[in-house]
Amino acid sequence: xxxxxxxxxxxxxxxxxxxxxxxxxLDVLEERASLDEALVPGKHSESLFLLAAAQSREKDEVETSxxxxxxxxxxxxxDYVLIDCPAGIELGFRNAVAGAxxxxxxxxxxxxxxxxxxxxxxxxGNRFRPQLVINRLRPNLVKKxxxxxxxxxxxxxxxxxLGVIADEPEIIVTTNRGEPLALRKDTPTGAAYHAxxxxxxxxxxxxxxxxxxxxxxxxxxxxxxxxxxx
Amino acid sequence: xxxxxxKFFGHSGSSATAKERLRLVLxxxxxxxxxxxxxxxxxxxxxxxxxxxxxxxxxxxxxxxRQDSALAMLANIPILSVNRPNAGPxxxxxxxxxxxxxxxxxxxxVRKRRKRAAKKAPATGAAAPxxxxxx
Numbered sequence: 572x573x574x575x576x577x578x579x580x581x582x583x584x585x586x587x588x589x590x591x592x593x594x595x596x597l598d599v600l601e602e603r604a605s606l607d608e609a610l611v612p613g614k615h616s617e618s619l620f621l622l623a624a625a626q627s628r629e630k631d632e633v634e635t636s637x638x639x640x641x642x643x644x645x646x647x648x649x650d651y652v653l654i655d656c657p658a659g660i661e662l663g664f665r666n667a668v669a670g671a672x673x674x675x676x677x678x679x680x681x682x683x684x685x686x687x688x689x690x691x692x693x694x695x696g697n698r699f700r701p702q703l704v705i706n707r708l709r710p711n712l713v714k715k716x717x718x719x720x721x722x723x724x725x726x727x728x729x730x731x732x733l734g735v736i737a738d739e740p741e742i743i744v745t746t747n748r749g750e751p752l753a754l755r756k757d758t759p760t761g762a763a764y765h766a767x768x769x770x771x772x773x774x775x776x777x778x779x780x781x782x783x784x785x786x787x788x789x790x791x792x793x794x795x796x797x798x799x800x801x
Numbered sequence: 802x803x804x805x806x807x808k809f810f811g812h813s814g815s816s817a818t819a820k821e822r823l824r825l826v827l828x829x830x831x832x833x834x835x836x837x838x839x840x841x842x843x844x845x846x847x848x849x850x851x852x853x854x855x856x857x858x859x860x861x862x863x864x865x866x867r868q869d870s871a872l873a874m875l876a877n878i879p880i881l882s883v884n885r886p887n888a889g890p891x892x893x894x895x896x897x898x899x900x901x902x903x904x905x906x907x908x909x910x911v912r913k914r915r916k917r918a919a920k921k922a923p924a925t926g927a928a929a930p931x932x933x934x935x936x
């Protein structure tokens with residue numbers, strides 16, 4: 572896993588590896604550290620390694636050709652190289668996608684995100700056929716017509732749907748602890764992440780759809796009298 | 802019944818608004834990002850119109866305008882002359898039958914047309930003056 576968001580390192584803290592990072596991506600590119608020294612083994616998985624982003628530098632300091640070469644050398648060592656692409660469409664983005672041969676775009680069901688994803692897909696061009704993950708979906712809001720549904724988003728973006736992740740409070744709680752919910756296959760959200768991973772690996776498994784929570788009659792009556800909500 | 806009342810009073814979901822806004826903004830984005838598409842449309846428009854009248858190719862303007870729930874294409878195509886007097890009257894569409902008189906009296910004149918995504922769009926001001934002038 573490569574954190575290509577130079578200057579804004581955060582995959583290490585999400586994965587609970589922040590205290591183990593000794594070298595970063597730019598150290599490798601500028602030959603201050605070897606790839607072996609910089610790759611941080613995952614806490615919960617023996618097959619996952621993290622290459623952290625530099626924190627004190629800027630995105631524009633990386634040469635596209637060097638970044639591409641780095642990804643190529645990682646490809647020789649691993650089955651999958653996941654590159655976490657920085658937001659924006661500047662050099663940092665171009666560097667991050669330079670060595671990739673597949674793209675996964677993540678979109679929340681909000682107008683700003685859908686528009687940005689549409690633009691990014693345009694920039695990725697013909698070299699990629701991006702797949703879509705819809706993140707932070709709130710099925711209850713969708714049911715009430717207050718949030719764009721999976722179908723709404725994809726009627727606009729028209730991309731192969733890789734998976735849908737619900738906006739679960741549990742994600743925040745587990746991320747606080749540095750133990751990604753994605754690893755907990757027993758939870759619905761964890762299972763959704765696993766299905767995405769399986770589909771990336773080419774397995775023919777369905778993408779589970781988050782279901783709206785059942786509302787009891789009492790709650791429904793409460794909503795009725797609770798007035799309208801935006 | 803409650804659902805009906807809610808809809809009636811305009812409290813239906815905001816996701817429909819989101820969808821509609823996105824649809825329009827992305828159309829505009831895509832047009833802005835594809836100047837070659839606009840050039841191609843310009844060329845085709847001119848080719849069609851040139852079958853009937855001579856137009857000033859250098860002074861053609863094409864713009865896009867938001868009109869409530871639709872995106873309209875506004876083309877401003879100056880006509881230099883009507884140069885096909887031998888075209889049989891049976892083949893000439895109504896529009897160009899009307900234009901010779903006006904065009905002869907005041908060349909070069911400006912003609913506008915509009916099209917695209919006009920999902921029950923109200924008759925725009927662009928089309929109205931053109932036909933009024935022709936009469």
